[in-house]
Amino acid sequence: MSPNRSIRPSPPKPPRRRTEADEILGPEDASLLDIVDNLLNKGVVLTGDLTIGLAQVELIYARLSLLLSAADRVLPGEHAEFMERHRARHKLRGRLRGAKPTATVRQVPRRHRSRS
């Protein structure tokens, strides 16, 4: 991951074969504000990054793959009755596993990060 992700104007690129995406949304369409707001500020969040440092020196980069959900969606028990009614109403097929919220934290020193 590049530490200084910043918005920069794109350098001129050689013409490439037009993809379907180009057919649908040309480069001038859609205000940049909407794109920035939608892509960087919204959408499903599946991961989070954390840097921890000391005296302004960043030492640890932690990758958080979070499960963060309402307990009554994930845990059975006293909420089972409510979920039964919910399931019956919406004909859910999924089974409620007793999965507890988990967080996977990987500590990877930054300079070893991109090995691919």
Add this chain to the structure above:
Amino acid sequence: MILCVYALVSSSRPVQRLTGVAGERLRAIPVDGVLAVIGDVRRRPAASTRNLRQYAAVVESIAGRVSGILPVRFGTTFDDVSELMLVLRSRSATMRQRLRAVRGRTQMTIRLVSESESGDASCASQTRAAGRARVRLEHKATQGTQYLQQRLAVLRTAREVPELAPIRPAIRRLVKDERVERRGGVATVHHLIPRAMAERYRAAVERAAAESGVRLSVSGPFAPYAFADNW
């Protein structure tokens, strides 16, 4: 190579011959009734203007092929498939519910310049308000309940955009859901509407705005970025 996730879609609509921000062929990974549309890339895409526009275009391409789509935050990458599947498996119930909620619908966005205070006011004023509220609580036996109800009232006020009141009647029947965000003196209202109604919505908003003298900007249609999570 790492996995770059573009969107989550309902099953059974494959994404053939689409390419991602790095020109990579996209593929779909099924997890518990939800399809993750991913591309294999060398590194996380940088947030350049070109990459952002390309990502947005890819999401809209996918949206055109499926009835329900949840765009994923730009720059979401996983080192391997098992990590992706772990996270998605844990969230699959919520994601399936969200996919149902956005099925056949699209997002329109209205922005107004608005100086009203957000519901997430600074802790300081919240604390002062809470202090005043505690003094006012009359019945000790229901202090806790009253506290929660007051917090609920604060949240509801934050979702209000009074400047939009003259516009609402014109679009009431089209709006299936709403998200409000206040930031930097701008109030942003996202509406989830039936896909075919985008032009009608925009025309109705502009007409109502002209008639009532409300100054706003309206944009869309977009894939339902603002309705992808349920917090």
Add this chain to the structure above:
Amino acid sequence: MAKKQSGKKPPRRARAASATLTSARREMPKAKKRIVASSAGLTVSELAKLDDLRRELERTSASSPLRWNADPDDAQRSVAQLVLTLVEFIRKLLERQAIRRMEAGTLTDPQTEDIGRALMKLEQTVVDIAARFGVVPEDLNLDLGPVGKLM
């Protein structure tokens, strides 16, 4: 009055491209693909505000959002700030969920009362401890990035 910036690509091209897709596409409702943005009479300063918003969003997303740096000269305060911010984050999450459950009717009355009371006390505790370490409530708003959106 309304300035319209419509897409330059006519829908016809999109339909031509669809010839190469699978037949499933024909079943889909015809989604309007042109992105239209119109600003009905926004003043110059209002347009500038929108641009400020865009830049603020870029700025807060561009840097690694979750960052904590312990200040060696004021270690106690740094630690207190981090701990209280995390507690406050959890407290807000709890409050949001409690309110949601209350609205949905999946809490009994005694549960509502107990949870409300507990949240009240938690809020007061955070304020008290913060005061003791010289942490003002404004300091408890570390940018938590995408996770912070949960608040």
